[in-house]
Amino acid sequence: MQTTFRSATDLVRDMRAGSLTAEALMEATLDRIDAVNGQVNAIVSMAGRQDLIDQARAADRAGLTGPLAGLPIAIKDLANAAGFETSQGSPVFAGQIAAKDDIMTARIRQAGAIVIGKTNVPEFGLGSHTFNPVHGATRNPYDPARSCGGSSGGAAVALATGMLAIADGSDMMGSLRNPAAWNNVYGFRPSWGRVPSEAIGDNFLHQLSTLGPMARSPGDVALLLDAISGPDPRQPHGMAVSPTAPLDAAALKGRRIGWLGDWGGALDYEPGILDLCRRALDQMADAGAIVEDLAPPFALDRIWDSWITLRSWSVAGGLAPLAGRRADLKDSAIWELDRGLALSAMEVHRASVIRSDWFTRAAALFDSYDAVILPSAQVWPFPVDEPFKARINDREMDTYHRWMEVVVPASLLGLPALSVPVGFGAEGLPMGMQIIGRRGADADILALGAAWHEMTDWPGRRPALG
Template sequence: MTDQITALSARALAEAIRTRRLSSEEVVAAHLARIDELNPAINAIVAFQPEVALETARERDRELARGVIRGPMHGLPIAVKDLMDVAGLPTSHGSRIYAGRVAADDSVIASRLREAGVVFVGKTNTPEFGAGSHTFNEVFGPTRNPYDITRSAGGSSGGAAAAVTTGMLPFADGSDLGGSIRNPASFGNLVGLRPTAGRVASARPGNAWDPGSVLGALTRDVADTALFLSVISGPERRAPLSIDEDPDLFLSLAPRSFRGARIAYSPDLGGLPLDPEVREATAAAARLASDLGAEVVEVDIDLTEADLVFETFRSLEFLDAHGEDAALHPDLVKQTVRDDVSWADGIDARLLNRAAGARTRLFRRFQSLLAEYDMLLGPTTQVLPFPIEWEYPTEIEGVAMERYYTWQRSCSRITATAMPAVSMPMTFSRGGLPIGVQFVGPYRGDRLLLEFALTWESAVGDVMARRPAV
């Protein structure tokens, strides 16, 4: 019964609870049993609180018996990424500095999830301060890829992805700066949406005008992504970029046909080195889009300034968020975070001005491209899931990676454009590892992107149904 419950979509579970075919206690208990069974090997869930979760589930059932339905996620279990506060749970940020620090209040995303009726079962693992796309830290250790536990689950939402792909959770939140939703989605055979900046508001400290870091979702199907987005999106007075649109617009998605659509295809997003199997999978995705009826046109996109944009504003974000910790506790902060902070020291007014102008040019260039085409198709990741012992890939196709996140440029270059993007499953490597592809839509075109993704999902249903045999 546990496996049957945990294999259901979030929507099916919510409906079963609402109609009392299943109780919240049964649903939560099944997922807790799945965590007990698999988490020792995978290490996706941290700050686990099974007894509190079961009592909350019983309360959700009592509420339902009184005719009270909190929202569309009433009674569903979730664990929130360990960078976001959930009142009463520790927010460790994967850092020894903050290990065990219990949050007094909910973050915006946790508050919206709570209002929707979820049951918090714990947190999901993340690298220290969310730095890098490989989930490991000295507080909780590494998160392993469920398709091969000797490999990385990606990051920084690696714990979230591993928990969802194994059925420890029906869905999960994530955050994405340089690919932290999209990379683990590709590594985990999941749907991973990086929404338009402001679609999901945040009141975290720092530069609220920067569109780089966003919040989104990791799910096993597109409709669950839409459900998740309908709950966590919406305006927030403390978030100046927040989008004032009705979140329910994501509840009426319909598959959008590829027939007649025009898709720009970039096999390597500006000449990036790719693992040969990733290159093959991306080419196969272009052929599949054509088979579905789209006009697929290979384009040569000018992304020469994207790395400047991403690296400049990323370093400034890390200086703001972690500069003090790195200065006060250098022995407790990993080298790559200290590097990011130190790179900000080399940013002067002229460089910042160049990067700001480049960001504007990139935005307008992509808006022009996506006025001519419905979407851009390219690789999500440049590599297959790599050995768990690596901190990050240091070379691809003989090309050295300059920084710890250089191997993520297939994602970070899209971040620099401010466009929404979704990673969708495509195929498996010859060694049985998932490979995703990335669709990029126009600014604020999140709904359009998900409607195309619904059609793609039907075309790769056999791939998406292939869950890990853990």
């Protein structure tokens, strides 16, 4: 197998054993990037080749002992990595070099990984389609005329094309799950509070977005998850965690799986998506899982109303300092900013009450099921030159992000959700489904994903690039 398509777990093992050097891995990684990145534009703001080789050589001399020792990684361009540009895909921040690492980046470096650059994002991370006026669009490696999803689109493409073995991402509204599904890899939204973000501004109220890992296997997802997990003393909602790696696959026999499908008709899907997920559920049932169709556990329109209120409130809080630079903001950022600034305290309170009611109902659901499953996306990757999906079948979308409503039930509650690949549609494009668990059940969900991976290994079907 080509070196850069090998698992992160195996690469670290071989580097520790001395049968592979960090320098050799870095050379292979940079060669792979040279071969394919120009076709997909996934990794941006790269460090110089000789500097990276020198860093890898120094790591070899120092001894490779950390859990990520010697692994090249590119950091999502919403997070800071010292010495690299953090553009957030916006002209407002283009060219600004980070003076220090964010918490997550620092933990990744402390675990021994070598930062080589950044992965591309939508402007400000808004919208599940990776394009921006600073670095351009990232293309789907299975069809470069299509979107790769987002906002962790660059990360997902780098994994699918063998440019990276592990990648970090973030997820407010499916940003780890949608691009994982569209690029035939795994993306894990951890329980909210497991992975700390920066202790900047408000650290109490907003509980929507989280950082998380991506990889070509759940075992490698667990490897990176452990490196970035654990409480930070500056933040009030940190979660005590236990290691998830090395990850053992769960036995599917007897596991109770609930299928939410189209949520009683409330969710529209393009043709073929539900059928593909159904076939995956049949495979789980053949392996001994007990798969049951579920009636809608909560009114989806109430979940959506709560979501768009709390999301706009949160996004506007982050964008408020840029309110005087509207000409520099894309339409979706202005939409979120205006909605958020117009909200009253009682509107936010009512949205939070709905979230609380949904959390209570979901907790009861997980008393009966080990996991619930939904597709990871409602549409197939669309043309790369479209800003967002404007309609699903005959239904026109009323916001720039309504076409991703399927990810909101888990996001609103901060539940662990693993997007697993489930195969390809009629046009050869990938799709995935979400395995969702009770808050705190991260290890259990990853173990279910590992069982699925052993049965299928969909990421082994690679894009024809390079």
